[in-house]
Amino acid sequence: MSRHSEDQGEYSTTERSKRVTSLVHEDEEDISTSSKRSRKHTSIVWSEFEKFTDGDGMSKAKCKWCEVTYMASHGTKNLLRHLNTCPNREVNVDGSVVQFDQGVFRDMLARAIIKHNYTYSFVEHEATRELFSYLNPNVKHISRNTARSDVLKVYEKEKGILKSKLLSLSSRICLTSDLWTSITTDHYMTVTAHYIDDDWELQSKVLCFSYVPPPYSGVILLEKLLSLLREWGIERKIFSITLDNASYNDSMIDIWRNTPSEGLKVIDGSLHNIREAVKYVRATQGRRVKFAECILQSCLKTSKKVRQDVATRWNSTYLMLEGALFFECAFSHLKLIDCNFVTCPSSEDWVRGKKIALLLKPFYDISTLFSGVRYPTANLYFYGVWQIQLRLIQARDTEDEAISSMARAMLKKFEKYWKCYSVVLSFAVILDPRYKLHFLEFCYSKLDMDDHVEFVRGIREKLYTLFDEYVTSMSRDDRSTSSTSRGNISVEGIDENIGDDIDEYDAFESEHFGSQSTKSQLDLYLEENRLDRKKFPDLNVLDYWKTHSHRYPELSLMARDILSIPITTVASESAFSIGGRILNKYRSSLSPESVEAELCTRNWLFGVLPEEDLDEESLIIDFQDYLH
Template sequence: MFQLPVGPDGVRKASCNACGKVYSANPKAGTSNMKRHIPKCFDIDEPGPPKKRAPLNQAMYREKLAMSIIKHNYPFSYVEHEGTRELHKFLHNDVNFITRNTAKSDVLRLYDREKTILKDALQKVTSKICLTTDLWSSITTDGFMALTAHYVDNDWVLRKKVLNFRAIPPPHSGSILAEHLINFLADWGIEKKVFTITLDNAKYNDVLVECLKSHLLLNDGLVCDGDFTHVRCSAHVLNLIVQAGLKIIEGAIEKVRESVKYVRGSAARKSKFAECIQQLSLQCGKHVRQDVVTRWNSTYLMLDCALAYRRAYARLALVDFNYKTFPSEEEWARVERIKRLLKPFYDITTLFSGSSYPTSNLYFQQVWKIQLCIEEEIHNADRVIQDMAKDMKTKFDKYWENYSMVLSFAIILDPWYKIKLVEYCFSKLNITKEQRETKLTSIFDGMHKLYNEYDIRTERMHRSSVVESSNVDVLDELDGFETFESQFRSVEREKSQLTMYLEEPAVNRSQELDILQYWKDNQGRYPQLVLMAHENENEMEEGLVEDIEALIPTYDNSNF
């Protein structure tokens, strides 16, 4: 402590040498207040001379505490736990404890701050925004609605942001859900930025989309009057197609399922099966998986693993007389064919589940592979596989007879393929020439319609910028002239951009290509096409797709 001169009030005072805090230093009053201050200002418990303790930033401490609650889903009462408080007091003696209500306020304040930042970022996005939404029910049957935005920012970086995860009381009709969705969009200020919305195939979603389109059209907020707004979730459609096929082959895979159940039924059986694997030197490294009947991809993984350990099951049948469900050679051959049929579906579902790369340009080719695979298996010599493929074809035709128009555009905007891949894919399908030409014309006309929309938008932006930069009033008599002239300029630009792009040789597929970087680099050459690419490439399917590996539990016990 440093003794200060006596002030006008005649009271003697002293200040702390470390922090400068002033205390009364009257000899008759004692020095207890100064002694209590020293442990707070210095680490006196450490060996050597006392060291100055850095003051605690209470605001930063509370923000970090709120962030930990959010990240780890802690209850707000976490801040009142005795162990938590003891730990924090040990780390810094100056910590001020807070209550659960204060923690809740801190979390909400942090949310509001981050929401404001994201809202400002969305306002600065020059392209349209693609949405995905879905309903989710908790274990207590409470309904929640999730809304996710997908967009390419002005630096050409793919972004995914969860905008809302809100409790939605029943009823969950399409019109009521649309009202909630419209309120979400208004809250974020993006009603006029919506390009597409991806949903699953629930019936109420058709009503939801129509209500949403009607509302957005009033504000002139949809591209091409909403013709391309509704996109069906590809992963959900895949699930419906495969589930239809699995109903036919349920008996064909029953022995495999029972074999897996038997092996996993006790620790002794697991040990015996592990010995069989070791004796046969099977080193595939797969886990023995039990499927979940509501998850078709888990059935695929179960069959894939069972085939890898086929010889181990055969050996188990020789050494364990209680094992009665070993499949016959004919049944194993059928399981092999089923697994081969399901593999493309599994691979494509995994591909569509990606969130760190564009998926829209992958859609057309992958759906075509599915259609080609189903058509081939319809002529399979195995009657069971035939019936499976026919039921899958029925589901395919219901949802994907006409591939999603807007997602078909994405493959044309992929400089690796362009329109030629669309023509090639249709030529390989079992359809007539007239059907093929009708499909191609439909996609090509849709592409031109979308291009013209962007051409008009670019022209409006250009005119707006010219008017804003000029102080000269525009004559009312010439208002129509700009529209008249733009029609001719639109045709010229179409020839110089869309047509030139399609006629330009495709990029060699042996070369690595970042599709977002390609369009970023070509902004000067194809300004209208760049706008289309900017929005088509952010058409994503995740948010409605669960991680494949997360559906099945993994085990650390050997191969189990």
């Protein structure tokens, strides 16, 4: 190195002189003994300098921060001075050097891989390593195998944390489960736990995304599920299981997706002209501009957009109809000025389109509600299902044969499921303080049920039976706790706390003869005035029961368990969506253990991350953009 560079290395500013002096005193021994026999370097500078011998046999030291080189044969004063002037050296406010923790770095890197679905080989890329070295020269680069190992460590750590939470829950746990076929045609079973925590927040956690080798019989899947529950230690805490592929409990998600589609095939001809009209105005830039002018001349000012549908997806068809119906006048005006527009819907087409949209709206609303990231409580489900049932009955009785035929086909399949889930859904809506039993009586009377009064009475009796089990269970737990906490010592069969016998009187009367009040918590709740649903349209039912848990201790526990029941397997489908991004064509060789670790840990740490649906966006056109 040139003498000029060495002079620069020995230069220090006045502002740094005090810090340098303290360091120099610590290293005076190095200076005085530099000519003596070599020994192990003890100076603090050697953690930030790399010593080497050049081609001429000269001993030199290179700064790890900025790579400036100094002579290293005459002590460390010049090296110490450089550390206080090094432009790349990271120093805290108090003057201490920023410490780099390799363990923290690897943990953060593993979490980044989990969150953003990076490949393990990402850590071996040349540019990646250059970036890490630039950020900190002390970094130790890792291999893809080490990255995979770090991901598994994060998975095991977070699994232990979640397991402890589940075991400590005072509430029950509801499950959803389903099978998924990967890009490699392997089958994976996902199991998701749904529960309300002690803060009365509804939680959803993926417990497993496990590879299932063939064959896929019900017995094998059941054994795998039971094994999973034993592994997590929650086999005695399960309240309900929602399955998508069980013959006795078909998922409602299939009803929403398949049943309306079957019905739409019946009236496909009625939708043809509306669908073709939408395609026509979207086809070219010139047609878009012309249709935008028709919208302007029709005085239609709105944020609604014209949307092309996917014919095999009924909710997409509903959105197409909703937009097209609003622009009916603009389509009619376009027919007058464009002789090529031969697929303009007739008046009959528009009338029928309105009926179809009215019929499909509750299907769309309920599927939107249950496809959200934050899964709703079970009380919200009854109203949506009842609306579907009511709309189908009304459509079945209409004079329009096409609409009636569609409704009959849909209703035949839908009624089969109504009988299966009406009771548990009724429980949930009763526990909504805005509705209670009054809403059940109203809804069932609208469904042309001759015995609707008896049916509601039967639901009420079943609710009381379930509540009695909670009261009995709580009483049993209280007696067990009380007996344990007293810890009475008996001598030859005589209780030493004999003076406390009278304290058991209240509990004895309550257990055998009832309390002074003959009304139970459920009685009091049902007799209490309902909340005004118009004043509380967005009532958080969990907040209500959390607030009233001191008034209804046993009833609130029952409400917490019932309201957490997942009605659909939407949670499983969300896991499948993430699984498809993890196990894609670029990462098809990932082991099942790695897939499960990445998917589950991503769910536990980050929840369900929103993803843009670019295909959906491409179907929408805002014609307001063509008016400028």
